[in-house]
Structure formats: structure tokens, C-alpha cells
Amino acid sequence: MRKLRLIPDDTKIRFMWLRRFNFPASILLSVLSVVLFFTVGPQYGIDFRGGSLLEVKPVAANYDLGAIRATLGQLNLGDVQVTEVSDPVAGTSVLIRIQQQAGEDPDAAQQAALARVRDAFGDTVEYRRVETVGPRVSGELAYNGTIALLVTIVAILIYVWFRFEWQFAVGAIIATGHDVLMTLGFFVVARLDFNLSSIAAILTIVGYSLNDTVVVYDRIRENLRKYKKMPLIELLDRSVNETLSRTTQTSLTTVLVLLALFIFGGEVIRSFVAAMIFGVAIGTYSSIYIAAPVLVYFRLRTGQTAGDSEAAEATGRA
């Protein structure tokens, strides 16, 4: 049986040379992402902004989306967004987002608003999902989400720092930071709801991206010991090329299952999965084009002889 090879053997792509093009591009896009995130901002979901999200299914087959909008419009609920979503499993349903109501007791005001929505719709819709997050809880969720993100990044860095030399830890920070920033930008550009599950997606991306990076770094460390005389640029190129087949195949299998989840997994997790797909793609890019090339700036070897002993130290593990 003839087997499929996605990446031919013995590739000799000059990733180190390519960095003069992709480094500026990545820096530019990362900065742009941060600017977008803090100026335009993502579409914050109810987890962080408070408010309600309703998923309803009209009982009548030929309902009118405009009529639903009009009904809600008469209730004076402030900002209300109505969108139609369709799904291969569940069919079509309508998502309604209602902003956090103001007042002396915002939680009670929100419940009162929902009661009015129920009265207005009567039996014409089936409620598939009702989510309400009050202002105090949304504040706490945002705080916990941020802490989770920071704790994870710090914990992983400590691990990488223990297992590798400091240069690798710095390289991993840069590559992973790049992925997180780009994903934040993706949330803004794709207009995905930024929710608690988005934090989970980012954390998973951080884990995945580092996983990829660590595999490449493992190989670099090994080659540093093996080829003591090889120039660093050539050594880094060689390491990335050697692991290229694995890196792309794993990304491909991961993206395959994520695509299945994106298409068939239902509306509830769709934006989570969309962010993951983007993250896996960007994580793969960064471990090939950023994580390894960036090491060249950190003097993995100080001089040919001194560097050798340092490299040998750095690779105490078989």
C-alpha cells in the first residue's frame, strides 16, 4: 500500500532566513490585535457584561423574524439583539441578547424584563436556553477568568524554565504570547462572543501551542548536543525541518476533529471551537516560524567552545 506523505522527507526550508519577512509581519499583527482588542473591543458576552441570552425556537414553521424583533422592540428593554442561527442537527433557532437592565436592584430588574418577554411571546416559542448573569457575578467571572489565564501562563513558564535553559523559556513566552495576542485579535475581527468559554479556549490554545513548541525545542536541545560544530542558524533550521512532519500532521488531525465539532457540535460550543481552530493554526505557525528562529537572538552558544559546554549542560537529559 502506498502511504500518504504530507511533508516530503529531508525538507530544507530556510526558516531562519524567512524570519526577516515573517517577524515584522507577526509583530505588526500582534500590535494590531492588541490595539483592536482595547479600542474596538470584542463582543463581550453576558458572562462578562451581564445581561441575558435566550435561545428560542418559534413553534410556527414559517415565523417572521421581523415580528419577533418588533415584539421585543415594544418592551423597552434597551439594547436587544436578535439573530437567527441554523445547525445541521438542531435546525433553525433564534438567539436573543438582552442587555443588563439598570435600576436600584439590577438583578430583580433583569428578571422582571425576562418575565415581560415571556408574557409577550406567550406560547409562540419554545425556550431552549435561558442564561442570565447579573452585574456582580459577571464582575467576578471576569476577575476569575483573568486570574486563570495568568496562573496558567506563569505555571507553564515555570515548568519550561525548569526543564530547559532560560533562553527556551523566553522563546516560549514570545511564541505563546504571540498566539494569545493574535487570538484576542481574532475574537474582535470574527465578532465572536467573548465569554468564559473564550478564556477556556485561550487556555487550551496556550497548552496546545506550548506542546508544539516544546517538541521543537526538545529537538533543538538534542541537536545542540549532537552537532557541536554546526552553526546555530543551520542547526535551528535543521531541527525545525526534522520535526516539520510531526508538527503539521498533529495540527492536521487536531483541526480535523475540531472541524467536525464546528460543523456538527451545535451552536452552544461553536464560538469556542472556532477560536480553537484559529488557535491551533496560529500555534502551529508560531512553533515553526517564531519559537525556533527567535532563539537565535539569545546566544544559545556564546563562543564555539564555551557554547559547547553550555549546550551540553543544557541537555543533561537523554
Next chain:
Amino acid sequence: MLQIARWKVTLILLVVVAAVIVAVPNVFSGQTVASWPAWLPRNQVVLGLDLQGGAYLLYEVDRTDYVHKRLRTLVSDVRTAMLESPRIGYTGLGIQGQGVQLRIRDLDRVDDARQRLDDLRNPLDAGILASGSIYEFDLSVDDNGLARLSYSEAGLTERVSGIVAQSIEVINRRINELGTTEPSIQRQGEDRILVEAPGLGDPERLKALVGQTAQLTFHMVVSQISASEAERTAPEPGTLRLVDADDPELIHVVEDVPLMTGEDLVDAQAGFDGQTNEPVVDFRLTTGGARKFAEVTANNVGRLFAIVLDEEVISAPVIREPIPGGSGQISGSFTVESANDLAILLRAGSLPAKLTIVEERSVGPGLGADSIEAGRIAAMIGTVAIIAFMLAVYGFFGVIANVAVIVNVIMIVAVLTLFGFTLTLPGIAGIVLTVGMAVDSNVLIYERIREEFRQGRTAIAAIDTGFTRALGTIVDANVTTLIAAVVLFFLGSGPIRGFAVTYMIGILTTLFTAFTFTRMVIALWVAERRPKTVPV
């Protein structure tokens, strides 16, 4: 690396077989499994609220409301204490911020007043660990006769904690009366209560039952005024102005000290009025309550009294004759269901304070079933895609990888079943993601073997070194992912936790299959075939 002891092979196979046995009930429906004999494994994975439908309701004790009501009774307690003979003259009694304030007129009597107020400080039982006792209120009296009873921080915290415990009991009783669901009711943090009710079609009724304070009081009516009149005039001391439940324009001015409260009730049942045939709630009073009620009705024939539920007057009937029997009837504009619910609420008792919903997530049974279906389809398609891909790229070794992936999924399901973890939709996503990433360990091993072979080693040597070198990388790579999953597990809540659980288990089972199962299969294959070339 490739020599593997017979006992190890046996052990690995035993673990795999055990996992299959534990996981297998999940293939069948709940009813089928329930009919199995007891010696068979019958545990199934617990489905989260998002998959079986249900309501997640987070309530918070409304401190402001509680403090306000508590201070209102404190005001009348202070008044009673000062009016006891010998009377102590005072002015300006009222609620100020978090406390009650008054000025003693006669400065010679300040010490006397201090003593009486001290009795109202209400010592709280703070548990065995506390040194000395905590008082609900702090008392301060200055030389000018200004006295103030105010909530102490510790006192309020202690009260709120007590309220949460008491509320949980009341909610339990109410839901038991409803008798259809088995929700879990838990304290969350200092002042919150989490109610989770699985499989509930309509959370609205549950919300109405759980969230209503249901404080029932009877008051004598002083007068009835219109809402606009109430806006123009100031309330007289010793009275409360309560709005009518049916007519927002009608304000009942009632005496602030209730004649009777829900505590005086022994029973309440929904029924129908004999004449109008409208739904009503019939109640019976305790012996003490009945005596008091008989006395009050006898003294006030011809006057109105208000039946008040949560600060709204649901009816204000005229006392036509003394009511001696200790039973009565509440009529209002009830439906059969609302009369029934009110009866349940009165039987179960009132909540000690108002509870507000601060977070709600409810999923209808339709969406739950769709999500299970969606997860199933996505998992199947994803798995088939991976199996096809691995076969195309690695041929025979791909078969080994695929068997390893299937063993991996079975083990995840087995662990979920065994430890009773909850499976959510994001959890299914975690399993599917594991399928995609679990083959990574095989890819790492195979690519390494291939490389070693191409560098001129013999097939067996290449497999041996390839394995050894790849396993180190697999550990390093998976630990980083595991760290992210563990943080998610501890800091995430609800659905995110569901994802973290399966993802975490998935990483552990991936490591297990890479180090034992895959290795064993390849070792056995090498021992059997003594290959001259590597099939990757």
C-alpha cells in the same frame, strides 16, 4: 525497551479489559441497564444540566432588604423598651444608615436607657471557635443622650450565614412538596445558594417556588388611600403603607405590628370557595394563634384586616363576626396553580430574607437532547476522519495507533463513570479534542522511528531508539498541556469545568496508552515478526 515482561502484558491487558467493563453500560439506555442483574456494572456517566436539560439558579441573600426589615422591627422593639414603665422620654427614633438612632430627652435617664438598649443587642451564637460572643448590634450612647444601635460587621456576616442555612432548609421543604425533581441545593460562598434541578421542563415554576419570600402577615387596616394621596402625605408613625396586589392605585395604611404571621399557621391547603367556586387557600392556626385570632376578630368586628404576602396586600376582608375555630380562608385572584403554590409556600414556611437570582442558566430538554446528538455525531465523524488519516499515512502502524485511540476513549469514559464526573457538552468537545491530540503521541513515535531507520539503523534498533527518544518528548509536551487543563479545572466553573475534566483525563490516558498499550503492541509485533524494515 522492546522486551516486555509477561506479567506487564497481563497487567496492561487487565487494565484495558477493566476499562471496557466499566465503560460498557454507557452504550445502553438507562432503562436497559436498570434491568440488569446487580452483579453487572450498572453505573453510567452522569450527564450535566446542559445535556439532560435543567436549571442552574444562583441566589444571593439581599442584604439591603434584610437589614431594612430587621431595623424596622428593631425600631418597634426600641419603642416598646422605652415605653416600659417607668417610661423614658425620647425623640427622633428612626432608621439611620445601618442602624437605629434616638435621642434620650432626660439626660439623667441615659444610663437607664443604655441598660434597656443593651438587652436588644442580641447575642449570636458564633460557634465554639469564637472567643466571647458576637452581638448582632453595636451600641453607642453619647453624653448628649444620642443613642445608636448599629449593625456590626461580624454580626451581619453571622446573621447572613444563618439566613443562608435557614433558607436552604426552607427551599428543601418547598421542593419536596413539589415532589417531581431531585435538585441539589448548596451553599456557595458567604451569602449565596446554588439550586441545580436536572431534567426540569419549565424552570419558571421552580423559580416562583424557590425565590418567593412568602412572608405572610395579618395587619389591622387603619385606612385606605390612593397612590397619589400617599405621595403627597407623610406616613404616620406606627403604620406601614402597603400596595394592593391587584390594584396598584390602592394603598392600604396598616398597623406596623402584625396581628399574626406565617409562624402561627399549622397547615394550608388549596381549595375552592363554597359560594363563588373560585380557587382559595384554606389555613389552620396553631392553638395560640387561634386564641389570638379569636380575640382580635371579636374586638374588631366591622373593621378591615389585611392579608399581606411579601409586602403586598392580597386581600383585605371585613371582619363580619368573631372567628373562634382557628381556621380561615385566603381569597384573592388565584388560579388553581397559584393557589396550590401559595399553599405549598405557606406550609414550607417563609424565607428569612429576600433572595435574588444573580445567575441563571437553564436548558430545555429539547436543546439537551440535540446537544447529545450533536456531540455524538461530531465525535463519530471526527474519529472516523482520524482513523482514515492514520491509516493513509502509516498503514499497519496506523492500525495500532487507531486501536490505541479507541482504547483511550474507552478509558476516558471508564474514568468518568468510575469517579462520577459530570459529562457536559464542552466535556464531549474535550474527548473529541483528545482523539485528535492522542494520535500525536503515535505520530511522534512513528516519525522518530522512521528518522532513526533512515539514518541507517536496523529496523529493530530504530524502533527501540525511536520509542525511547519519543517518550521523553511526549512527557514534556503533555505536561504543559496538563498544567493548562488543571488550572481550568480548579478555576473554571460549570461547563468549563466539564471541558477541563475530560481534557485532563484525556491527557493522562494518552500518556498511559503511549507508555503501555502502544509499546506493548509494537513489542509483541517485533518479537513475532523480527522485521527487517519499518512499516512507516
